[in-house]
Amino acid sequence: MTLTETGSPAAVPAGTPPLLEVDNLHVEFRTREGVAKAVNGVSYAINAGETLAVLGESGSGKSVTAQAIMGILDTPPGFVTKGSIRYQGDDLLQMPEGVRRTYRGEHLAMIFQDALSSLNPVFSVGYQIAEMFRVHRGMSRSDGMKKALELMELVNIPAARERVKDYPHQFSGGMRQRIMIAMAIALDPEVLIADEPTTALDVTVQAQIMALLKELQRERDMGLILITHDLGVVADVADKIAVMYAGRIVERAPVYDIYARPAHPYTEGLLASIPRVDMKGQELFAIKGIPPSLMRIPPGCPFNPRCGYARDICREQDPPNYPVGDAHDSACHFWEEVVDGTRR
Amino acid sequence: MGRYALRRLLQMIPVLLGSTFLIYVMVWALPGDPFAGRCGQRPCTDAYIAAQTAKFNLDDPLIVRYFKYLGNLLQGDLGQTFAGQNVSDLVARAYPTTLKLALVALTIEAVVGLGAGVLAGLRRGGYFDNFVLVSTLFVISLPVFVIGFMLQYGLGIRWGVFPVTVSAGAPFADLILPGLVLGSLSLAYVARLMRSSLAENIRADYIRTAIAKGLPRRRVVGVHAVRNSLIPVITFIGADFGTLMGGAIITEGIFNINGVGGLVYRSIRLREGATVIAVVTLLVLVFLLMNLIVDLLYAVLDPRIRYE
Ligand SMILES: Nc1ncnc2c1ncn2[C@@H]1O[C@H](COP(=O)(O)OP(=O)(O)O)[C@@H](O)[C@H]1O
Ligand code: SF4
Ligand SMILES: [Mg+2]
Numbered sequence: 001m002t003l004t005e006t007g008s009p010a011a012v013p014a015g016t017p018p019l020l021e022v023d024n025l026h027v028e029f030r031t032r033e034g035v036a037k038a039v040n041g042v043s044y045a046i047n048a049g050e051t052l053a054v055l056g057e058s059g060s061g062k063s064v065t066a067q068a069i070m071g072i073l074d075t076p077p078g079f080v081t082k083g084s085i086r087y088q089g090d091d092l093l094q095m096p097e098g099v100r101r102t103y104r105g106e107h108l109a110m111i112f113q114d115a116l117s118s119l120n121p122v123f124s125v126g127y128q129i130a131e132m133f134r135v136h137r138g139m140s141r142s143d144g145m146k147k148a149l150e151l152m153e154l155v156n157i158p159a160a161r162e163r164v165k166d167y168p169h170q171f172s173g174g175m176r177q178r179i180m181i182a183m184a185i186a187l188d189p190e191v192l193i194a195d196e197p198t199t200a201l202d203v204t205v206q207a208q209i210m211a212l213l214k215e216l217q218r219e220r221d222m223g224l225i226l227i228t229h230d231l232g233v234v235a236d237v238a239d240k241i242a243v244m245y246a247g248r249i250v251e252r253a254p255v256y257d258i259y260a261r262p263a264h265p266y267t268e269g270l271l272a273s274i275p276r277v278d279m280k281g282q283e284l285f286a287i288k289g290i291p292p293s294l295m296r297i298p299p300g301c302p303f304n305p306r307c308g309y310a311r312d313i314c315r316e317q318d319p320p321n322y323p324v325g326d327a328h329d330s331a332c333h334f335w336e337e338v339v340d341g342t343r344r
Numbered sequence: 345m346g347r348y349a350l351r352r353l354l355q356m357i358p359v360l361l362g363s364t365f366l367i368y369v370m371v372w373a374l375p376g377d378p379f380a381g382r383c384g385q386r387p388c389t390d391a392y393i394a395a396q397t398a399k400f401n402l403d404d405p406l407i408v409r410y411f412k413y414l415g416n417l418l419q420g421d422l423g424q425t426f427a428g429q430n431v432s433d434l435v436a437r438a439y440p441t442t443l444k445l446a447l448v449a450l451t452i453e454a455v456v457g458l459g460a461g462v463l464a465g466l467r468r469g470g471y472f473d474n475f476v477l478v479s480t481l482f483v484i485s486l487p488v489f490v491i492g493f494m495l496q497y498g499l500g501i502r503w504g505v506f507p508v509t510v511s512a513g514a515p516f517a518d519l520i521l522p523g524l525v526l527g528s529l530s531l532a533y534v535a536r537l538m539r540s541s542l543a544e545n546i547r548a549d550y551i552r553t554a555i556a557k558g559l560p561r562r563r564v565v566g567v568h569a570v571r572n573s574l575i576p577v578i579t580f581i582g583a584d585f586g587t588l589m590g591g592a593i594i595t596e597g598i599f600n601i602n603g604v605g606g607l608v609y610r611s612i613r614l615r616e617g618a619t620v621i622a623v624v625t626l627l628v629l630v631f632l633l634m635n636l637i638v639d640l641l642y643a644v645l646d647p648r649i650r651y652e
Binding site: 074106110 | 550
């Protein structure tokens with residue numbers, strides 16, 4: 001099998017594996033209180049230049065999936081028990097750690113929600129960015145610092161030259177996230193995972209960070225996995241969406257499809273809970289109930305205790321992925337009803 | 345930071361003055377005749393008593409005496425013993441030895457303690473971790489002189505790895521065993537402190553970032569985790585130096601070392617006020633200086649701390 005190093009989706013010849021493909025991934029946390037099944041058969045794929053938004057309530061396994069991709073799971077207690085994660089066709093999970101490490105930063109990179117705690121407080125931001133070049137490219141400290149400065153300018157840090165030796169706590173939240181981004185894209189990775197990159201920021205700063213991510217992605221033709229629980233930001237940036245619930249993907253769809261015809265009751269609930277200008281003053285519709293404990297996921301469809309469409313079969317049979325449309329599927333026995341309901 | 349250091353240095357002056365005063369009062373205000381038993385079996389002659397009374401201003405009120413002493417002190421005169429020896433000579437002989445001993449202890453404490461702490465903290469619950477926990481608990485609960493005699497017997501007499509006592513001039517090689525004894529308690533604390541500090545930091549978000557950057561594990565641990573974990577430990581080690589010097593008395597006794605401990609012990613027994621004050625004040629000074637160094641070091645290690 002020959003792998004192409006570069007190329008936008010259009011240039012990929014037929015039969016070429018996706019840039020990154022997660023297949024039937026299972027992750028569990030073995031803790032003293034019991035085994036938490038955090039990820040239960042997640043599959044998604046992404047190509048160069050594409051943005052996949054991963055949505056879902058807090059605790060649905062979005063971050064754990066990303067950590068498994070990066071190979072930064074907390075092990076123990078976290079273990080991948082099943083599945084594969086293929087980068088350009090090669091299963092990362094089968095690689096020895098020494099080889100896999102070289103993929104991190106070089107091909108796969110990740111930024112986190114809390115940039116302050118994610119940066120080391122005792123090293124200057126320049127040092128931390130330069131480290132990428134020193135470790136992966138064997139550059140000298142001073143060459144690394146030059147590269148760090150270039151990157152800080154690239155992500156629009158004002159007065160970067162004066163600030164390259166400053167420490168993380170001396171920057172604002174938005175600037176810190178820019179530094180995280182600079183560090184992540186330092187080696188021009190093919191895949192960037194952004195785990196709720198704007199959740200901790202002010203609204204105006206959120207938009208700037210999203211714009212920066214989007215711009216960098218376009219320039220560098222990166223595959224972007226954007227984890228969020230905010231359906232609002234998704235519409236502008238994502239090409240496709242995966243909705244997670246209790247460690248599974250309950251619906252996958254191109255972005256226009258998800259708003260036009262959601263095919264899963266959970267997605268429908270999420271959409272109904274987006275604040276809208278025309279509904280100002282009205283109470284938001286929030287999905288009733290709480291997500292199940294990952295140690296005791298109910299049999300059948302995990303969403304059934306909270307689902308308005310639920311019937312007996314939902315408590316007995318785990319719904320498979322029903323194809324709804326082009327690149328659109330839903331794990332709901334009654335997806336047709338859901339689609340019809342929104343048409344009305 | 346320079347201004348901060350200066351301010352701290354100035355703050356030491358009242359502390360030092362206060363401590364000399366306290367020690368002075370304690371030494372000279374002790375009840376009892378300062379000449380009892382000083383001249384062997386016979387009572388001291390009147391001439392001797394008159395001479396010593398004049399030398400130490402014993403007829404003046406305590407406060408006047410103190411200021412006269414202080415005046416001499418400020419001119420660099422530490423005074424004399426009853427027998428006429430210069431206190432500065434005694435101090436100059438004893439301090440370097442104890443300083444060396446404390447340095448050896450500090451080095452052992454830092455190297456062994458940090459090493460054990462890192463290895464234990466990386467694999468909490470492992471064999472080595474359990475070994476460290478049990479052995480440090482052992483060291484912490486045993487009195488120093490027990491550890492001292494045990495090591496002296498085992499390593500010195502039984503197996504002959506180290507000399508049993510320290511020869512004149514106290515060469516470094518001779519001080520390893522006493523240093524180990526002196527530093528043992530702190531070593532146990534350093535190991536435990538480093539262990540818990542590392543175990544906590546290794547779970548920090550920035551460690552996850554370091555791994556996600558594709559750094560090799562030894563760099564993740566050795567640079568990112570250890571650097572942060574050192575902050576509280578270095579602080580402890582620095583502050584401990586003064587304690588080591590003051591606490592050397594038992595160790596010096598066991599290994600027959602002519603240091604500050606022996607000097608202060610003898611001086612208290614012979615009621616050599618001038619010597620006691622000089623030795624103790626110097627210990628206070630070392631303590632204060634080390635504390636300042638630790639505070640400045642703290643700001644160097646942790647950029648989030650800034651003094652002005
Ligand atoms: N380090 C951990 N130890 C134990 N359980 C964990 C750990 N990290 C995640 N989990 C479990 O995985 C679940 C999913 O977490 P996560 O993927 O972070 O959710 P989110 O979708 O909000 O990102 C959590 O609810 C928790 O039960
Ligand atoms: S399968 Fe049943 S319970 Fe699950 S989402 Fe569909 S209707 Fe609701
Ligand atoms: Mg998360």
